[in-house]
Amino acid sequence: xxxxxxxxxxxxxxxxxxxxxxxxxxxxxxxxxxxxxxxxxxxxxxxxxxxxxxxxxxxxxxxxxxxxxxxxxxxxxxxxxxxxxxxxxxxxxxxxxxxxxxxxxxxxxxxxxxxxxxxxxxxxxxxxxxxxxxxxxxxxxxxxxxxxxxxxxxxxxxxxxxxxxxxxxxxxxx
Numbered sequence: 056x057x058x059x060x061x062x063x064x065x066x067x068x069x070x071x072x073x074x075x076x077x078x079x080x081x082x083x084x085x086x087x088x089x090x091x092x093x094x095x096x097x098x099x100x101x102x103x104x105x106x107x108x109x110x111x112x113x114x115x116x117x118x119x120x121x122x123x124x125x126x127x128x129x130x131x132x133x134x135x136x137x138x139x140x141x142x143x144x145x146x147x148x149x150x151x152x153x154x155x156x157x158x159x160x161x162x163x164x165x166x167x168x169x170x171x172x173x174x175x176x177x178x179x180x181x182x183x184x185x186x187x188x189x190x191x192x193x194x195x196x197x198x199x200x201x202x203x204x205x206x207x208x209x210x211x212x213x214x215x216x217x218x219x220x221x222x223x224x225x226x227x228x229x
Contacts, residue, residue: 077188078181093141105201
C-alpha cells in the first residue's frame with residue numbers, strides 16, 4: 056500500500072490512559088485543501104454548522120477563546136496557545152465547576168498536514184480526565200464526520216443518533 060493510499064484512508068481514534076487522564080488523538084484524511092479545512096475550524100459561522108458550537112475567538116496567539124458546545128451546551132474558555140494558519144491551531148479548553156464536565160483544564164490541538172489530494176487532520180485533546188475522555192471519545196468522531204460532510208457539500212449526519220452506537224467502542228476494558 057502506497058503512503059498516499061494509506062493516508063487517504065486515515066481515520067482513527069486513540070486513547071492513552073495516563074493515571075486519571077486519557078488524552079485523545081483523532082486522525083482523519085479530508086479531500087480538501089488545508090486552507091479549506093482551516094477555515095472550517097476557525098470561522099465561527101462554519102464551526103457552528105458542523106461542531107454545533109458557538110465560538111468567539113481573538114484569532115491570534117494569546118487571544119481569548121470561548122466555546123459553547125453540543126446538546127449539553129458545555130461552556131469552555133481559555134487562551135489560544137498556537138495560531139499558525141493553515142497548519143496549527145491550539146487552545147486551552149477549561150470548564151467551570153457548574154458545567155457537565157466540571158473543572159477540566161485541557162488543551163485542544165488541531166494539526167493540518169497537506170497531502171496529495173487533501174489534508175491529514177490530527178486532533179489531540181490532552182489532559183482530559185478519563186471520565187470526560189470516555190464521553191468525548193464517542194462524540195468527536197461524529198463531529199469529524201459532520202466536518203467531512205460539510206466540506207464535501209453533503210448532508211450532515213445527525214450527531215445524536217450517531218453517538219449511541221459508538222459509546223461501547225472506546226475503553227471497552229476500562
